[in-house]
Amino acid sequence: MSVRALDQVSFVVQPGTRIAIVGASGSGKSTLAACLACLEKPSSGSICFQGRNLEFLSESELQNIRPQVQLVFQDPAMAFNPIFTVLEILEEPWILQTKLNSEERKERAAELLGRVGLPRRILDRKSADLSGGQRQRLAIARALALEPKILILDEALSALDYSVQAQIANLLLDLADPSIPLAARPAVLFITHDLVMAARITDEIIVMQSGRIVESGPMREVMRNPAHMATRALIAGASGVSSSHEKRPAV
């Protein structure tokens, strides 16, 4: 028995934009994230990065593209090899792909930590000694180390306390701020079932249900005038109203 995780999904990501992909569990959003990050291959259809269809690229060409699409997951506890220090985690891609010496790598790593609001002194710590919020910042730092064109966050904030979510949301707002020139600004794909946070930090929204896109458009428009039932259910859930109340006729 095969399940359609994604069904005829089509959309475009422009450079430097902030897009939210929302839906209930099982809507296919995580499968979409995996496909975009080249972790899974679509059964049919195409994914084109900068105009080139990923399916027709050789392995070495794909090696060049993968660093440009970075994925940050939900679970901060499992994202890192527990025996590596923070420095080792960050410098790994630089060891493979650049010719920097260890001093230079350490400086770069410290700089990267600064960008995500982490203190330099944690370079020697193991990832297991960090808090959940710190680990997610580290995951974002690691993603940024490769200067990606697209940053995908798959439920990356959902496991965190609200005060920590706010801090990291602010970080994301800064990273994708429209005032930064396009060349230095990644597009951000924020995948979540938390509509409130998605609405707060993105400009466009794509709503998914059962593997299909059921609604999309500028965030403000869709929030004010949701067309599809799935969108309305998500809004209702986020507003503190249960979906069953929605079904009662207005008196």
Place this chain on the structure above:
Amino acid sequence: MEPLLEVRDLSVRYQMRDGGEVFALSETSLRIESGEIVGVLGESGSGKSTLGASLLAMFPRNAAIHGGAVLLQGKNLLELKRNELAHVRGSRVSLIFQEPGVALHPTMRVGLQIEEVLKAHTSEDKAARRREVRSLLDSIFGTEAERVYASYPHQLSGGQRQRIAIAQAIVCKPSLLIADEPTASLDSVTQREILELLKRLQKERNLAILFITHALELLNGFADRVMVMYAGEIVEEGEAAKVLRFPQHPYTQALLTCRPRLEQIKNSPNKAHIPVIPGDAPDLSAKFLGCAFAPRCPEKMQICSERMPEFSNAGNGAKVRCFKFGG
């Protein structure tokens, strides 16, 4: 009238491997009346999960109780032996956790897992247990009940698994259900459904619920009373509507502004920074001299670092531990 459950000055510390201690709960007290829904609002490290677990006297190996009592209808649960506690747990007080997938046995059919709880607390025979569980599942799952009964956990969705966990918890008709972040791993639509189920159960069975969460919006319209915890202490408590709309304690106020609201976003979307609580999470490795929130408090006074405030009445009927109101 005697409360259903009362906690008096409970202090719990964890012994860490490197020799240090974590002060998880410091002289915490609370009361729960029959049939009421009490929300415990707090972030990680606030002690909320320790509080929930202590109501069942379920402590990890490295936990030490440094005083206090947990009184269930007058009887101190902390003094009971393991097999006496096993009689209380699941039958008079129950607990459901955050990850329902993890809380269910992976290779036992879920219907049987519910029957096991009945078996532990009643002397009903197998057929009677099965009937009772089937009827309970009927009332929770409706038409799906039959299929769900025979399923294994991995064949069910997250929401269904949590409903099974709830069924396990209430099958022996306890008077208090402790729910520790039960909806955290579920999407927002399913979250609402679970809350509705809990509300219905409260009405039908006069079930008291202690709902522990960091998601403040869930408590709106759901909890009767709310307690806010910070660094192992309750810092504010009162009627849910009052605490959540008109918070008095600086921490509660800060916490509530961290979380964006959909109405605000719809009306005036802005991409400026979300307000945050300045400073770092509290260091629980030593007892606080004064108020634990003082280092991060925008209204900090001299006295705040000297001693811990007592509960005083805030204007709206809530009780607050803050020197702004006396203490």
Place this chain on the structure above:
Amino acid sequence: MRYLARRFLHAAMLLAATTVVTFLFTTLAPGNYFDEMRLNPQISPETLTALKARYDLDKPLPVRYLVWVKSLAHGEMGYSFAYNSPVLPLVAVRARNTLLLTITATLLAWLIALPLGVWSAEYAGRWLDHVITGTSAILLVIPDIALALGFLLIAVQTRWFPAGGMASVGAESLPFANRLWDLAQHMFLPATILVLIAQPILVRHIRAAVADVLGEGFIRAAEAHGIPRSRLLWRYALPAAANPLISLFGFSIGALLSGSLLVEVVTSWPGLGPFLLEAILARDLYVVIGGVLLSTVFLVAGNFIADVALFWADPRIRTE
């Protein structure tokens, strides 16, 4: 079901491949049964050639293999030079003796190891655990042969139980119940040694598997529901720890015919092990191949049974 069919096919192929390899190795080993006879001046070269031809030893290897496979299809396993009789009945009797011993020992070993492992995990870090794991460590470190000889010594010195053999002289004439008791007495020494040899590995694996499971969320949840501790251990923890243990049990089954050679030799138990050893030394080709084939059948069957058991025990595999 497809999963099981695949596993069965896998097992069958493994078996066929083993027969080829064994055949190859045994015939590639220098010398044959009749070489010993060559040294005997009373046997003429013509006799030797005739004997060799009679047993097909002058034919090329693939021909011999096919002939053997054909006879296997007829339920025969070749001919023993040394005993001048078909292999199957000889090997069957010895295999039966071994199985009597090893099945008893394996069952006992598991029945003892399970509670030890479970309690060791339950009381991890406390004195019971230290006692059990300490004893296991000591047993593990003592070489099997030392253990075997040690107990043999005890048997000989104290005469509490027979020090060798499978039956007393004249046992066949005894009534069934007495024969059984006689068998049990003779089995005591080799079975004890086998159980002690197996203990440390079993206990260690059981302890590890159960300890892992005891840290899982559903155990805590069951505790919160008031499930009594003993039920928690045996009905919740152990079944959840079953997967690695089922694989281990598959190994136990696999070793039923092949794992007791040392003990059988030391205690003079008339099993398959010593018989095969003798046949190897004498280059009794078809006995060796027959014995190896039988052992391999058990190994492969053990693996397959483990696969089936896993399929049955873990619904997550079943509903894949």
